Amino acid sequence: xxxxxxxxxxxxxxxxxxxxxxxxxxxxxxxxxxxxxxxxxxxxxxxxxxxxxxxxxxxxxxxxxxxxxxxxxxxxxxxxxxxxxxxxxxxxxxxxxxxxxxxxxxxxxxxxxxxxxxxxxxxxxxxxxxxxxxxxxxxxxxxxxxxx
Numbered sequence: 001x002x003x004x005x006x007x008x009x010x011x012x013x014x015x016x017x018x019x020x021x022x023x024x025x026x027x028x029x030x031x032x033x034x035x036x037x038x039x040x041x042x043x044x045x046x047x048x049x050x051x052x053x054x055x056x057x058x059x060x061x062x063x064x065x066x067x068x069x070x071x072x073x074x075x076x077x078x079x080x081x082x083x084x085x086x087x088x089x090x091x092x093x094x095x096x097x098x099x100x101x102x103x104x105x106x107x108x109x110x111x112x113x114x115x116x117x118x119x120x121x122x123x124x125x126x127x128x129x130x131x132x133x134x135x136x137x138x139x140x141x142x143x144x145x146x147x148x
Contacts, residue, residue: 001028001029001083002030002082003030003086003114004033004084004085005032005033005080006032006033006068006073007033009034009052011044014045015044015088015118015139017056018088018089018119019086019116019118020057020063022116023114025074025128027062027084027086029063029064030063030086031064031065031066031080032063032066033068033116034046034050034053034065034066034068035069036069045104050067058098064098072108073085073105074105077109078109082111083116084113085111087111087116088115088116089115089118098113102115
């Protein structure tokens, strides 16, 4: 089964990496995809985000990286034959934000959403926090736990 892990990934955070690694264990293939979010101002060019995602996924043979910056998520899913979307959630606020979108994706196109809860050690880290710190956090090995 193929799954889509969409996001702005601006920048890629340790939490994104954790969700990606865990999703790769659950699905035959995961497409991690940089999407356009009209509610966010891009900090990094899409090409840089794609490069960072490729770096984050170097040890994951069943992960591919793509972008979709025009149109709906369900349009992308139909075009590439994906029926499941992965969303990472840190807390109930994230879940409250994600639930209406998950329902709409299902209503529009039968796309199911699988929520992966954040690692408690990483749940405080957001793209906004990483940017405010003035540097991207290291890719890989971020939580101090080995991923065997």
